Amino acid sequence: MPAVSVRGLVKSYGHLRAVDGVSFEVQAGEVFALLGPNGAGKTTTIEILEGFRDRDAGEVQVLGIDPGDRRSGQQLRSQLGVVLQELAVEPFLSVRQVLQRNAGFYPAPRPVGEVIELVGLAEKADAKVKTLSGGQQRRLDVGLGIVGRPSLLFLDEPTTGLDPAGRRSSWDLVRRLSGEGTTVILTTHYMEEAETLADQVAIIASGKIVAQGPPASLGGRDQGAATIRFRLPQGVEPSELPMVVAGAGPTVELRTDRELEALYELTRWALEHEAHVTGLTVSRHTLEDVYLQLTGADPDRFHSDPAAGAPVPS
Amino acid sequence: MLGELRLVVRQVRYEQLSFWLNTVGATFTVGFSLLFLLMLGASAGTSRISYLHNIKLVQYYVPGFIAYGVMSAAFNTLAISLVVRRETGLLKRLRLSPLPTWTLLTSILISTLLIAFLEVIVMLAVGRLAFGVQLPSGASGIGSLILVLIVGGLSFGALGVAMSTLIPNQQAAGPLTSTVFFVLLFPSGLWFPLRSGSALAKISTFFPIRHFITAVFRTFSHPGASAWAGHDVLIIVIWGAVAAAFALRRFQWAPQRT
Secondary structure (H helix, E strand, C coil): CCCCCCCCEEEECCCEEEEEEEEEEEEECEEEEEEECCCCHHHHCCCCCCCCCCCEEEEEECCCCCCCCCHHHHHCCCCCECCCCCCCCCCCEEEEHHHHHHHCCCCCCCCHHHHHHCCCCHHHCCCEEHHCCCHHHHHHHHHHHCCCCCCEEEEEEECCCCCCHHHHHHHHHHHHHHHHEEEEEEEECCCHHHHHHHCCCEEEEEEEEEEEEEEHHHCCCCCEEEEEEEEEECCCHHHHCCCCEECCCCCCEEEEEEHHHHHHHHHHHHHHHHCCCEEEEEECCHHHHHHHHHHHCHHHHHHHHHHCCCCCCC | HHHHHHHHHHHHHHHHHHHHHCCCHHHHHHHHHHHHHHHHHHHHHCCCCCCCEEHHHHHHHHHHHHHHHHHHHHHHHHHHHHHHHHCCCCCCCCCCCCHHHHHHHHHHHHHHHHHHHHHHHHHHHHHHHHHHCCCCCCCHHHHHHEEEEHHHHHHHHHHHHHHHHHHCCCHHHHHHHHHHHHHHHEEEEECCCCCCCCCCHHHHHHHHHHHHHHHHHHHHCCCCCCCHHHHHHHHHHHHHHHHHHHHHHHHHCCCCCC
C-alpha cells in the first residue's frame, strides 16, 4: 500500500482552481519532492494531505486514512511530522522546553535529547528560542517535525535560508530518516536538493502536475540529444573539424544523440592533428532546464534551438 | 477523556511558563490595572459619592478595577495574543499536531483567567490594606464574587476570541482591540459611577461592561450592596454565548496575511 495516494484532487478558491486534478502516489519509505513556482498549488496540496484544508473533489489516502475525515484526524496527525516554512514557536521557552511540550502530544515520541542531537542544537538546548539564529530556528523546526517519530514527514522548503554546511547536514538528516523507513514529502526551490534527495519528483504548475518521475529521467532528460561544447583550438577554423559545429566564438557546440561516436571522432582528430582542445563538456538538460521549460518560466529556452528537438514527451 | 484533561493541565503549565518567562511582559500585564487602581485610589482620597449611598469613591474603584483587570486580560490580552499566535503560524503548527484543538483553546483560556485572577487577589489585598475598602464577606459574598468573576472571565474571553477573528493582522491587533475596549469602557462607569437614568447609563446598559462592573461591585459588602445581581450576570452570559457562537464559526488557524 502506498503511503500517500492522490487521485483527481481539486481545490478552488473562488474562481481560481488552485489544484486542478492532481494525481500521484508516494511509496512508503520514499523521498518525494514537489517542485513548482510560488502559487502553483504545492502548499494547498500538502495542506490537504495534512488534513489542514478541505478538498473540493478527488480521492486522498494518507497512511490509509482519508485526511478529510475529521473523526480520524487525531489518529492521522499522531503519525505525521510537519515542518512549516516559518518558525512558529513561543519565543520565551527554551529549545528543550518546546521539544518536551510537543513530545507530550505523541503516543511514542523520540527522546528529546536524541532530537536535540539529531538536529545539532546540543549547545543551544537551554537557550530561549528567540535567541536562536535563523538557521538554528530552522533546525528547531525540523526537530519539532520529527519529535513525534512520524511515519510521514512533510518538509516545506526545509533548507531555505541555510548556509551550505547547514544544508548538507539537513540532507544527511533526511537521508537518515528515510533510511529508518520514514516517508518524506518535501517542497523545494533548489533543483540540486530535489536531485540529491528525492526518489520521485513531481513538477506542479498552475494546479496541474506537468511531469513526474525519478529526477534523473524527469521530462526525458536522460534521453535525446546531448550537447558537446569545447573551445576551438588556436588557429583552427570550424570547417577543419571532422564534424559540423554551431557557434562562431571561441567555444563551439554540437548537439547529437550519438555523443560517444562524436567524442571519439573529435578526440582522434585532436590527437592526430596535435590540436589543443580545451573546456570540453558533455551535458544533457539539467533538472533546472526541464523545470523552467515545464513551468513556463522560460518558454524559449529549448525552442530557440531547433536542433534540440522536443526534450519532453507531451 | 482523563488523558485529555491531563493534556489540558500540561498545556496550561507550558502557557504559564511561556507567560512568566517573559518577565517584562508579565510584570506590565499584571501590574497595569493595579497601577491604575493605585493612581485613582490615591487621587480619590476621602471623597464620597453623594448619589450612591454616600460610599467612599475608592470603595467603588476597587471592584471597578477588579472587573477592569479581568476584562482587560480576557478580552484585550487574549484577542491580541490569539492574533499574534495565528499570524506567526503558532496556531497552525499546533493544529497540525495531534493535540486536540479543544484542549489547546481551553488551556489558553484557563491560563488567561489564572493570570486575571491573580490580579484580582492582588487588588483585593491592596484595596483592603492600602485603602481600607470593605471586601466581600461571608460565604454568599465571596461565593458571589467568585461566580461573577468566572462568568465574566469566560464571557469576556469568548468576546476576546470573537474579536480576534475580526482583526486582519498583527499590527492592527493592539490599536483595534484598544479602540473597541476603551470606547465601550468610557460610558460604562469605570472612572466614575454613572447616575442611573443618565444618557451614558442608558447607552451602556446595552453593552456587557457596565453590567460586569456593577455585578462585581454588588458582591462587596457595603451599604446598599446585595450579594446577588442576577440580571447583570444574565446579560453578561448572553453576550458571552453570542460571542462564543460567532467565534466558533469564524475561527481561523492559518495566518491571514492581509
